[in-house]
Structure formats: C-alpha cells, structure tokens
Amino acid sequence: MSDLRVKVQQVFDEPGCAANQAKPTRDRKKGCNKLLAPGAAAGGCAFDGAKIALQPITDVAHLVHGPIACEGNSWDGRGSKSSGSQLYRTSFTTNMTEQDIVFGGEKHLYKAIKEVVEKYNPAAVFVYQTCVPAMIGDDLETVCKAAGKKLGKPVIPVNVPGFVGSKNLGNKLAGEALLDYVIGTEEPEETTPYDINIIGEYNLSGELWQVKPLLDELGIRILACISGDSKYHEIARSHRARAAMMVCSKAMINVARKMEERYGIPYFEGSFYGIGDMSDSLRKIAQLLVDRGAPADLLVRTEVVIEREEARAWQRIAPCRPRLLGKRVLLFTGGVKSWSVVAALQETGLVLTGTSVKKSTPGDKERIKELMKDDAHMFDDLKPREMYKMLKEARADIMLSGGRTQFVALKAKMPWLDINQERHHAYAGYEGMVALVREIDKALSNPIWEQIRRPAPWENVAMDDELAIHIA
Amino acid sequence: MAQDAEKVIDHFELFRGAEYTGMLANKKSMFEDPVPAEELERVTEWTKSKEYCEKNFARECLTINPAKACQPLGAVFASLGFEGTLPFVHGSQGCVAYYRSHFSRHFKEPTSAVSSSMTEDAAVFGGLNNLIDGMANAYSLYKPKMIAVSTTCMAEVIGDDLNAYIKGAKEKKSIPMDFDVPFAHTPAFVGSHVTGYDNVMKGIIEHFWNGKAGTVPKLERQPNGKLNFIGGFDGYTVGNMREIKRLFDLMGVEYTILGDNSDVWDTPGDGKFRMYDGGTTLEDAANAIHANATISMQEFCTEKTLDLIEAQGQEVIAFNHPIGVEGTDRFLMEVARLTGKAIPDSIAKERGRLVDAIADSNTHIHGKKFALYGDPDLTLGLAAFLLELGAEPTHILSTNGGKEWEQKVQVLLAGSPFGKGCHVYAGKDLWHMRSLLFTEPVDFLIGNTYGKFLERDTKTPLIRIGFPIFDRHHHHRYPVWGYQGGLNVLVKILDRIFEHMDATTNSVSKNDYSFDIIR
Numbered sequence: 006m007s008d009l010r011v012k013v014q015q016v017f018d019e020p021g022c023a024a025n026q027a028k029p030t031r032d033r034k035k036g037c038n039k040l041l042a043p044g045a046a047a048g049g050c051a052f053d054g055a056k057i058a059l060q061p062i063t064d065v066a067h068l069v070h071g072p073i074a075c076e077g078n079s080w081d082g083r084g085s086k087s088s089g090s091q092l093y094r095t096s097f098t099t100n101m102t103e104q105d106i107v108f109g110g111e112k113h114l115y116k117a118i119k120e121v122v123e124k125y126n127p128a129a130v131f132v133y134q135t136c137v138p139a140m141i142g143d144d145l146e147t148v149c150k151a152a153g154k155k156l157g158k159p160v161i162p163v164n165v166p167g168f169v170g171s172k173n174l175g176n177k178l179a180g181e182a183l184l185d186y187v188i189g190t191e192e193p194e195e196t197t198p199y200d201i202n203i204i205g206e207y208n209l210s211g212e213l214w215q216v217k218p219l220l221d222e223l224g225i226r227i228l229a230c231i232s233g234d235s236k237y238h239e240i241a242r243s244h245r246a247r248a249a250m251m252v253c254s255k256a257m258i259n260v261a262r263k264m265e266e267r268y269g270i271p272y273f274e275g276s277f278y279g280i281g282d283m284s285d286s287l288r289k290i291a292q293l294l295v296d297r298g299a300p301a302d303l304l305v306r307t308e309v310v311i312e313r314e315e316a317r318a319w320q321r322i323a324p325c326r327p328r329l330l331g332k333r334v335l336l337f338t339g340g341v342k343s344w345s346v347v348a349a350l351q352e353t354g355l356v357l358t359g360t361s362v363k364k365s366t367p368g369d370k371e372r373i374k375e376l377m378k379d380d381a382h383m384f385d386d387l388k389p390r391e392m393y394k395m396l397k398e399a400r401a402d403i404m405l406s407g408g409r410t411q412f413v414a415l416k417a418k419m420p421w422l423d424i425n426q427e428r429h430h431a432y433a434g435y436e437g438m439v440a441l442v443r444e445i446d447k448a449l450s451n452p453i454w455e456q457i458r459r460p461a462p463w464e465n466v467a468m469d470d471e472l473a474i475h476i477a
Numbered sequence: 478m479a480q481d482a483e484k485v486i487d488h489f490e491l492f493r494g495a496e497y498t499g500m501l502a503n504k505k506s507m508f509e510d511p512v513p514a515e516e517l518e519r520v521t522e523w524t525k526s527k528e529y530c531e532k533n534f535a536r537e538c539l540t541i542n543p544a545k546a547c548q549p550l551g552a553v554f555a556s557l558g559f560e561g562t563l564p565f566v567h568g569s570q571g572c573v574a575y576y577r578s579h580f581s582r583h584f585k586e587p588t589s590a591v592s593s594s595m596t597e598d599a600a601v602f603g604g605l606n607n608l609i610d611g612m613a614n615a616y617s618l619y620k621p622k623m624i625a626v627s628t629t630c631m632a633e634v635i636g637d638d639l640n641a642y643i644k645g646a647k648e649k650k651s652i653p654m655d656f657d658v659p660f661a662h663t664p665a666f667v668g669s670h671v672t673g674y675d676n677v678m679k680g681i682i683e684h685f686w687n688g689k690a691g692t693v694p695k696l697e698r699q700p701n702g703k704l705n706f707i708g709g710f711d712g713y714t715v716g717n718m719r720e721i722k723r724l725f726d727l728m729g730v731e732y733t734i735l736g737d738n739s740d741v742w743d744t745p746g747d748g749k750f751r752m753y754d755g756g757t758t759l760e761d762a763a764n765a766i767h768a769n770a771t772i773s774m775q776e777f778c779t780e781k782t783l784d785l786i787e788a789q790g791q792e793v794i795a796f797n798h799p800i801g802v803e804g805t806d807r808f809l810m811e812v813a814r815l816t817g818k819a820i821p822d823s824i825a826k827e828r829g830r831l832v833d834a835i836a837d838s839n840t841h842i843h844g845k846k847f848a849l850y851g852d853p854d855l856t857l858g859l860a861a862f863l864l865e866l867g868a869e870p871t872h873i874l875s876t877n878g879g880k881e882w883e884q885k886v887q888v889l890l891a892g893s894p895f896g897k898g899c900h901v902y903a904g905k906d907l908w909h910m911r912s913l914l915f916t917e918p919v920d921f922l923i924g925n926t927y928g929k930f931l932e933r934d935t936k937t938p939l940i941r942i943g944f945p946i947f948d949r950h951h952h953h954r955y956p957v958w959g960y961q962g963g964l965n966v967l968v969k970i971l972d973r974i975f976e977h978m979d980a981t982t983n984s985v986s987k988n989d990y991s992f993d994i995i996r
Contacts, residue, residue, distance in 0.1 A: 082995065091989055429996070457832050457836055
C-alpha cells in the first residue's frame with residue numbers, strides 16, 4: 006500500500022470525529038469518503054481542500070505541481086486576508102506540459118522549487134501534488150526532501166492529488182502535512198500562560214481581526230492561527246500553546262486532536278458566529294487557560310468584556326430588529342456554520358425555516374435540533390432543483406448560502422446573502438454579527454426583490470384579459 | 478536645455494523635468510508674490526466648509542461652471558435628424574463653429590452646420606443680406622434637401638424676422654421657391670439646448686404639417702394607425718435610436734422617428750465622406766401628421782412640439798428619459814397600448830435578464846449615496862433607476878431645470894424610501910455642486926465630462942453619464958434606453974464602483990490585503 010493510501014486510511018479513522026467513532030469497526034476503516042455519483046454535480050477535490058486550508062499561510066510560496074488547470078483555476082480564489090506578506094497570493098506552478106508527462110516531472114519540480122526559493126526567499130515552500138504527476142509517479146516527498154536539504158529551506162510536501170477524494174479529505178490531509186512537517190519543528194522565543202492556537206479559522210474577509218482585539222485586550226496571545234493570517238514560523242512553534250480552539254469542526258479536527266495527543270494541548274469546539282457563541286468561546290478559552298495555570302482573574306476580566314461587548318452589539322442591532330422580526334431564513338452552508346449561524350440569526354428575531362447539514366457532524370446536527378426545536382428542517386444534500394422549488398414556494402424570505410447556490414436563489418426570485426468564502430463582509434465576533442444583521446436588513450429591503458417577484462406589467466394585462474373572458 | 482531637437486518631449490513629460498520644475502518654483506517665489514503656503518491651505522480648506530457653502534448658495538449674479546448649453550446647439554441637433562438637412566444658423570459664425578466642435582468632440586464624427594456669418598454691419602443694418610447670400614451659398618455648395626434655420630443671440634437681439642427673411646431669400650432666388658426651409662427662433666438668452674431642440678422640432682413639424690409657411694395647403698390628418706417617436710436632445714442618440722428601432726421592429730410597430738440622428742453621427746469608415754446620412758425622410762416627416770399618437774422620450778425637450786402635435790388631434794405621451802426596468806416597462810406598455818401590438822417573448826426575456834443582472838449585483842449599489850446633475854429629463858430617468866437599484870440619490874442638480882422639474886423630482890423621490898434625504902437643486906451650477914460634495918459627501922457622482930473637475934477637487938468618483946462626454950470615446954454608441962440600455966447603465970455604475978474599490982486597495986504592503994480578484 007502506498008504511503009498516500011495509508012495516510013488516507015489514518016485520516017478516515019479519526020477518534021476525534023464522532024461520526025467515525027459511531028460506526029462499526031469495519032466501516033470505520035472505510036472512512037467517510039462518500040463515493041461520488043458520476044454525472045452528478047459535485048464540489049471540490051482533495052487538492053482544492055488542501056489548498057484552501059493552507060493558502061492562508063501568508064509568508065510561504067504555494068507551489069502547485071501539475072498542469073495549469075489546478076493552479077489556474079484556484080489562484081487567489083480564497084478571500085483570506087493577510088496583515089503582512091502578500092506572497093501567498095502569488096501564483097506558483099510547475100505548469101506541466103506533455104514533455105514532463107513523457108519524461109517525468111521530478112526534475113522540473115526540483116528546479117521550480119529552487120527558482121522560487123532563489124527569487125522570493127519565502128519562509129517555506131509548500132508543494133502541492135495533483136492528479137497528473139501522481140499518476141505518472143512523480144515522487145513528491147523525495148523531491149521535497151532533497152530540495153529542502155539542498156536549499157536549506159523547509160519544503161513541505163502536500164500530497165493531495167484530487168482523485169484521492171473530497172475537499173473535506175483534502176482539508177484533513179493538509180492538516181496532516183502540517184503535523185508531519187511543520188508543527189513542532191521550531192521553538193518560540195518565549196511562552197506565556199496566555200498562549201492559544203486557533204485551528205480552522207481562515208481569516209476570510211478579515212474575520213479573525215474582528216475577534217483579535219478582544220483577545221488582545223484580555224492579554225490572550227494567538228500563538229498560531231491555523232491557518233488564517235499566519236506565518237510559517239508561528240505554525241512551526243504552535244506546539245507550545247496552552248490551549249486551542251477548534252473553529253471549523255470537520256475540516257481540521259485531526260490537527261486539534263493530534264496536537265492534544267502529542268503535546269497535551271486541550272481544545273474545545275467553538276464558533277465566533279453569533280453573539281452567544283462568541284461569548285461562549287471567550288469563556289471557554291479563558292477557562293482552558295486558567296485550568297492550565299493562567300491566573301484566575303482572567304475569568305473575571307473575560308466576563309467584563311463579554312458584558313460590555315454584548316450590550317454594545319445589541320444596541321447596534323436594535324434598529325434592524327423590527328424589520329427582521331419574523332422574517333424566514335433558509336440557510337445553506339456547511340459544517341459548523343450551520344448551527345452557529347442558526348443561533349446567531351435567532352438572536353435577531355429571524356425565523357429559521359431550514360438549514361443544510363451536508364457537512365455537519367452528528368454533534369452539529371444535535372445542536373441544530375436543540376436550537377430549532379420542533380421546526381428543525383434539516384437537509385442533507387439538497388439538489389439545486391429542490392432548493393429552487395422550496396424557495397419558489399416562498400417558504401422563506403431570504404436565503405443565506407455560498408456563492409455556488411446564489412444563482413438558485415436569484416432565479417427563484419429570492420433575496421440572497423453570501424455567507425461563504427467569497428463574501429466581502431466579515432461576520433465574526435460581536436462586530437461581525439452587527440454587520441451580518443445589517444447586510445440581511447439591506448438584502449431584504451432592496452427594491453429589486455419586489456421588482457423580481459412582480460410579473461412584467463404586460464403579463465398582468467394578459468391575465469386580466471383572460472379573467473375577463475372567463476367572467477364573460 | 479530640457480528640449481532636444483532629436484527628441485522633443487511633449488507636455489505630459491516636459492515640465493516635470495528638473496529644469497522646469499526648478500525654474501517655475503523660482504519664478505513663483507521671486508516674481509509672483511505668492512501667499513504663504515499655510516494661507517493657501519487655509520483658504521482651500523475654507524472653500525470646503527459649511528460657511529463657504531452658504532456664501533456660495535447666496536450667489537446672485539455669477540454662474541460658475543454651468544451644466545447646460547445654448548438653444549442653437551439643440552437646434553442643430555434637432556435639424557441633423559432629418560434627411561439631407563443642413564442646419565443653418567442665422568447669426569455669427571463663431572457660435573456655429575462651437576456647435577460643430579462640441580458635437581464632433583462628443584460623437585467623434587464630423588458635424589455639418591453653417592451660419593449666415595453676421596458681422597458688425599449686419600448687426601447695425603439687420604442680417605437680411607447675410608441670410609439671402611448665405612442661403613444661396615449653402616444651397617449651391619452643399620446641395621442639401623432641406624435647410625433648417627435657427628438663430629444665434631446676435632440675430633435675436635436685433636430682432637431679425639426669419640419668416641420674412643426666408644421669403645425674401647426665395648424671392649431673390651437664393652433657393653427655389655418650393656425648397657423646404659423650416660425655421661425657429663432660438664436665442665441663447667432663453668432656456669437652454671433642450672429648448673432649442675423643442676423649438677426646431679416644432680418648427681420643422683409645423684412647416685410640413687401647416688402649409689409650409691403659407692405656400693401650400695395645410696395637410697389634412699387621416700389617422701393611419703402609426704406611431705411617431707421623438708427622442709429629444711440625447712448624447713446617446715446613436716445607440717438609443719437603434720435600440721428603439723430594434724424594439725419597435727420586434728413588436729411589429731409601424732413607426733416614424735422624428736429626428737433620427739443615429740446615422741449622421743456614426744458614419745462608416747469606408748473612405749466615403751457623408752455630409753448627410755440617414756435621418757427622417759421629408760416625406761415621413763410630413764406624413765407623421767397621420768399617426769395615431771406621438772411618444773416623446775424627453776418631456777422637457779418637447780413641450781411646445783407636443784402641444785402642436787396634440788392640437789392636430791394625436792394622443793401625445795411624454796417620458797422623462799426612462800432608464801431601467803420600470804421606466805422601460807412604462808414605455809413599452811404605452812407603445813403596446815397605442816399600437817395594439819403585443820410585447821414579444823424576446824423582449825420579455827431581455828427584461829428578465831436586466832432584472833437578473835440587477836439582482837446579481839444589488840449589494841454593491843444598495844445604500845450607496847449618489848450626486849447627479851444633467852439635463853432635466855436625464856436626471857429624472859437616472860434618479861428613477863438609482864431608486865430601483867436601492868441606491869440613495871442625495872443631490873440632484875440641473876442647471877436648466879426649473880420649478881416644474883423640481884416638483885417632478887420631488888414626487889419621484891417621495892415614492893421611494895431610498896429617496897428620503899435627497900435634495901433637488903434647480904438652476905444651480907457645478908460650483909454649487911462642489912460645495913455640496915464637500916459639506917454633504919456622497920459615494921459617487923454622475924455627470925458629464927465636466928464632472929472630472931469635481932472628481933479631482935472632492936475626490937468623489939465620477940460616473941460619466943450625460944452630455945457632453947469628451948474625454949471618453951464611443952459611449953454614445955451604446956444605448957441607455959430599453960432593457961439592454963438599462964444593463965449598460967448598470968455596468969457603467971458597477972465598473973466605477975469596482976474601479977474605485979481597486980484603486981483604494983492597491984497600495985503595496987499598505988492596503989492590498991483587500992485587493993481582491995473576486996468582487
């Protein structure tokens with residue numbers, strides 16, 4: 006069995022994943038990689054999953070080994086923001102051609118790594134394997150190892166050819182690459198009792214920056230965020246954190262769990278979406294740190310900040326509440342967002358008429374059930390046609406989803422708000438919730454929705470005529 | 478020397494060199510007695526203040542940067558919409574040179590118009606001889622099918638009587654007795670270019686319908702079910718007229734366009750000079766009397782013209798430069814009602830596409846504040862479109878807008894929650910607008926090319942919609958009417974929003990964390 010298959014097998018057998026643990030032993034080994042139905046619309050591949058998980062690391066060169074397709078289609082497609090280096094947004098690829106496929110792409114790859122190091126002097130090079138070089142047998146790990154030795158730079162192989170599986174698997178394999186090659190390879194200059202890691206937060210639209218000021222105020226240091234707005238050396242030193250918060254529950258659970266196993270860093274699953282969730286997360290961070298020896302006054306200081314920030318957020322949301330009260334929302338997103346956003350929206354008086362649970366864990370689903378009580382409409386895998394039908398039947402006033410389903414909502418003449426990676430507004434923390442409510446308020450009140458639902462005026466006339474004929 | 482005969486540098490570069498920057502700085506400090514830099518700074522800042530704004534609005538006599546042009550410019554515009562027609566402006570030749578350059582700079586096409594070249598003696602003794610000679614010369618030099626006469630201020634101040642003079646010219650055999658010479662008095666000291674358009678359009682229609690200045694019997698109207706269409710003074714006439722004709726053809730409407738400028742300002746580059754191209758045939762202009770109804774796209778451009786047409790027994794409908802979904806809906810519904818023709822599926826699809834496009838992009842325009850200025854009808858049409866998009870018009874200004882316009886805008890604004898807090902400024906100029914942009918800033922400004930000074934001073938990004946557009950090419954080829962036109966305007970607005978977003982996030986290592994690929 007190849008190394009990659011062993012790795013995939015390991016990742017599937019994840020003790021931190023409740024869904025996996027609930028299965029009988031034989032099924033557990035098979036993993037949760039649902040086979041795709043050929044011919045049906047599908048999401049991203051493992052390469053894509055790994056790329057989006059690691060691309061937020063800002064000061065490294067992300068080099069994609071493959072033909073133009075993989076990097077050409079994903080270049081800078083992730084709105085993760087950087088407070089420092091912009092190197093991660095530059096597109097590096099070996100741009101394989103026929104010649105490489107006939108003679109092998111290893112030398113080409115080696116030279117590309119050398120050139121990127123010479124020209125950019127990055128903190129590290131992350132090299133991504135894709136389908137074509139994997140199929141012709143290019144040995145990514147060996148090339149990276151040789152290049153790293155020769156060039157005196159960390160060269161990290163990310164072995165994720167798209168064909169191994171889903172985007173979610175890619176997230177996990179990206180995490181494995183960090184665990185195998187990065188985390189624990191350097192020591193921080195100093196540590197404090199207030200050091201934490203945030204795992205599974207990507208700083209999309211700068212969301213981490215909505216949360217960070219509060220942590221700063223409390224004296225809590227983010228030793229590493231994996232991977233939003235992070236630097237290579239921060240992740241290499243992240244094993245010295247005192248506690249960790251796991252943000253996107255399915256994507257990088259292996260990282261959080263293995264860091265606990267290897268380095269004894271306790272973690273909790275939390276969310277920055279919604280006022281209540283944000284407060285809970287702050288409390289849990291403080292509690293874990295205090296449990297591990299930080300001074301107990303941190304708990305008191307945290308409560309003071311929570312009280313102040315909650316009041317301030319509610320005060321700013323209040324003007325929108327009357328307009329939002331009772332408005333029905335349909336939520337289509339994945340993983341942790343489904344329950345954390347459910348809670349957030351309910352806080353503002355919105356009514357959830359349904360939510361997708363496609364990427365959610367049983368734990369997520371339980372939380373949703375709890376939140377939505379009897380009226381929990383959870384959809385596992387809603388096809389666009391069904392989604393359209395639901396919206397068309399006006400069972401909701403607005404849909405919140407990612408960009409790919411935007412057009413379903415718009416065709417169904419339904420207000421729509423982007424809450425996935427391509428959005429332009431940050432919705433995390435207290436600040437983000439205020440922004441989200443304002444955006445929903447705007448989306449609901451835009452005059453185009455009235456226009457879009459009205460038939461063309463001449464259709465009215467035609468209908469009136471028909472009616473007149475019937476009456477006559 | 479900064480200049481070298483081997484490599485002569487143009488104005489973009491020359492004065493940026495050390496030699497000139499040094500020399501100019503020296504000249505300023507040694508000979509210009511400049512105010513101290515702080516004083517200059519203080520006054521500059523003061524012009525942005527509320528206090529200055531109040532003083533600015535208290536201005537009584539001085540107009541600074543007016544956003545309007547003169548009557549004869551509109552007169553020439555209207556004249557050129559008819560087949561083989563030479564605009565003949567009775568008055569001084571300098572004025573006419575302006576109209577030609579003005580249009581050529583906007584449309585990037587030659588514009589033909591002549592004047593009677595009145596000079597000082599004509600001003601003293603009257604311009605009759607100039608008109609007689611001018612007619613003869615224009616007729617033999619340029620071989621028009623019709624000469625449409627309008628006037629500059631010079632002829633109007635001395636009170637030249639066009640009707641009598643044209644008769645005189647015919648008697649003197651400058652032109653054949655039966656040659657068509659419609660006319661209109663178009664003094665610049667009354668109204669603006671939209672008034673001039675109205676006067677000449679009315680003059681031409683009156684000429685053909687009402688017995689050609691008493692030389693033939695008046696036409697007897699026999700309704701034939703057709704529809705007349707008048708576009709009004711419109712910088713987008715090339716694209717708009719073609720779009721309207723396409724829509725009419727799709728609906729199967731029988732129509733006459735009165736004043737079709739689309740070809741004369743868009744002649745092909747095939748090596749052939751076309752002094753005249755396209756336009757409403759004179760026969761069609763005469764027969765337009767028999768139509769059932771006349772639609773004007775611009776009420777304030779056709780007030781007198783529509784009165785005349787209505788008096789003949791036609792139904793007249795006037796719009797205010799309709800832009801967007803609702804505006805186009807209303808226009809097409811009227812066309813359908815007046816002609817009994819159905820709106821075909823192909824147009825319904827265009828409508829659906831525009832609605833879809835607005836929905837796709839609505840968040841970027843929603844709640845953005847806009848200042849706009851321009852002709853009365855255009856500002857009304859644009860304001861309605863902005864409200865439809867969920868934008869918030871904040872200042873609407875029209876130098877040539879009056880009380881009636883102001884009321885219409887107020888009614889429009891009152892009909893939408895997005896119109897709250899918008900102020901309407903009739904008869905104000907672009908220096909007023911400058912103060913407004915400082916004291917009550919907006920996100921974007923919509924106006925013509927002259928808005929670039931406002932953009933520079935106030936840093937309000939300018940969206941170029943209006944007339945004239947001198948510093949951008951070919952926009953007049955794209956319609957702003959119809960659903961397709963609405964799409965064009967939407968894209969103009971969105972492009973500027975995104976350009977601004979890019980321009981404010983593109984500083985390397987400062988703000989380029991928001992310099993996004995996907996917007």
